[in-house]
Amino acid sequence: MTNKELQTLGITDIMDGTSTGDNWFAQGERVTSTSPVDGRAIAQVVSTTKKDYETVLKTAEQAKKKWAEIPAPKRGEIVRQFGEQLRELKPILGKLVSYEMGKSYQEGMGEVQEMIDICDFAVGQSRQLYGATIHSERPLHRMYEQYHPIGIVAIISAFNFPVAVWSWNAALALVCGDVIIWKASEKTPCCAIACQKILAKVLQKNQLPEGISSLITGDATVGRWLAEDVRIPLVSATGSTRMGRQVATTVANRLGRSLLELGGNNAIIVTPDADLKMTIIGAVFGAVGTAGQRCTSTRRLIVHEDVYEQVKIALSQAYKQIKIGDPLNSKNHMGPLIDHQAVRTYQEALANIKDQGGSFLVSGSVLKGHGYESGCYVEPVIAEVENHWEIVQRETFAPILYLIKYSGDITQAIALQNAVPQGLSSAIMTTNLREAEVFLSQNGSDCGIANVNIGTSGAEIGGAFGGEKETGGGRESGSDSWKAYMRRQTNTINYSTSLPLAQGITFDF
Structure with a gap:
């Protein structure tokens, strides 16, 4: 990636990693962002200190009231403008995502497209923050529900989707009237700085206050400040189950809310009635895409004994065609793991497989x-x-696919799929309508995402994204996920000339 391209996104040799809108500052230690593609340093980022953090919180608190008072469709207009900027910068930002994280350029571009898509979704949602009218049991009374901004939303994102998952939260939180504070992964800080600069320019152009969108950078200590802070009613965290437990416990201890999207151990069930050509395409992309570093990566392939040998042969042939190398080269299918620690985890997993x-x-x-x-x-x-x-029971962020044989009917395959602690994404490959419906029934997949004849990766913006069990139970992106970023209020209006009580209670004096 050229210096000119980096400069277009506001990336220089040394950058402050703390921002309140267009104001950039940081006083902490320098952290070097190194590309796993070629091992070269992209830039040095100055981490957020506790003093910096307090400045960010103060600025966010000052901005939240004014932002909440702006009508939701007007807030949607700001998000629309942000989406337009992303459209213009998509090729360069997608390249930065690919270079700093290591995913293929196509996937980097796809991640920026997710940002654009969620902006479009949020713009429409800004005119549909619906409440509900409820019939009162009391005469001449009206009862209804409405939603108000929750205030400050903290977003903790992971390295594997350095920009998209932030945008899922940010776009919706902004149209809901919240201000946002982003704690990006310390492994991909340049992507975060680029996105914050793009959004900050939109806010500045519209003469909106600092603190509507802020950025802080650093390690888990910085994330802990967010989790412990009573001024932040909602912490949305994406990452490992271990991290999620720490965030959930800390936030719950102060009776705050957490929205968690954690680990996955995703399986594709392959039945005797599967279209094997589709199966191989879905399984290979799911297992190899992003070098197996997606939370929705396919970890397990649960294959019926009748087609097990066919699947093995087809997979072996497909894997021989996988090209590994520079992810900015469109001829390559798979790039690097994020860092040397990830490589050690991969090696340890291979040793464990052999030992077991x-x-x-x-x-x-x-x-x-x-x-x-x-x-x-x-x-x-x-x-x-x-x-x-x-x-097999734990998630390994690496391109390792487990082959598991089953011999009974679809219920045995589903039992195997569900017999892991995680519950994010799942899929079945079958042309048998009964098998598909059983898989989707209340006794079928226990995951938050269940697909038929597509793989476990590649969720669309329109549906709510998230999972059950150790995946954390949170939902982001589409459907009615916007409700997580707001507080619900029930209102009753008495327009009679008396004061009747509910449940028929009388209170005379």
């Missing part, structure tokens, strides 16, 4: 030599395992 008795249909290792100098490139792996093994 697994066999490798497609083995893998860390790639070395020309083009792989960063040390973050690995080969995708397919392992034959048992579903109950410890290594």
Whole structure:
């Protein structure tokens, strides 16, 4: 990525990592953002200190009242303008996402498109923040519900989707009348700074106050400040289950709200009636896309014994065609893992698979030599395992696909799929209508997302995104997810000349 392209997004050699609108400052230590693509430093980012943090909170509190008083459709207009800026900068911002995170350029562009899509969705939603009218049991009374802005929303995002997941929260929170504070991943700070600068220019152009959108950077300590802060009614956190537990416990201790989107251990069930061509495409993209670093990545393939050998052969052939290398080269299917720690996790997982008795249909290792100098490139792996093994029960953020055989009917396959602690995304490949409906029934998949004849990755903006069990139970993006960013209020108006009480109670004196 060229310096000119970085400068277009406001990325320079050394950058402050704290912002309240268009005001940038930071006094903490410098953290270097290094690309896993080639191992080169992109920029140094100055981390947020506690003093910086207090400045951000003070500015956000000053902005929240004025922002909430602006009519929702007018707030939607600001989000629309932000979406237009993203359209103009999509090729360059998508390239930065690819270069700093390591996903393919197509996926980087797709992530920016998600931002544009959620802006479009939020603009429409700004005219549909509906309440409800409720019939009162008392004569000449009207009862209804309405929604008000919740205030300050903290957004903690993960490295694997360095801009899209923030935008899911930000676009909706903004049209709901909230101000936002973003704690981006310390592994992808440049993406966050670029997005904050784009939005800050829109806010400044419209003469809106600082603090409507703020950015803080740093490690888990900075995230802990948000979780502990009683001034922040809602903390939306995306990341590991371990992190989510810490956020949920801390926020609940002060009776705040948390919106959690955590780990996944996603499976595709392949029945005897599956279209195997579609199955292989869905499974390979799900397992290899983003080098297996999506929360919706396909981790497990639960295959009926009647088609098990066919699936193995087809997968082996497909994996031979996967090209690994610079994600900015459109000919490559898979880029690097995010950093050397992720590589060590990959290696440890392979050792655990072997120790627990697994066999490798497609083995893998860390790639070395020309083009792989960063040390973050690995080969995708397919392992034959048992579903109950410890290594299979936990999420490994790497391109490792587990093959699991089942022999009974669809209920056995569903039981295997559900027998993990996580509950994010799931899929079934079948042309059998009965199997599909059983999979989608109340006794079917226990995940927040359940797909038929598509893979586990690639959720659309229109539907609510999130999962159950250790995935955290939160919902972001589409449908009625906007309600998480508002406080609900029930109102009753008495337009009679008396004061009747509910439940027929009398109180005379």
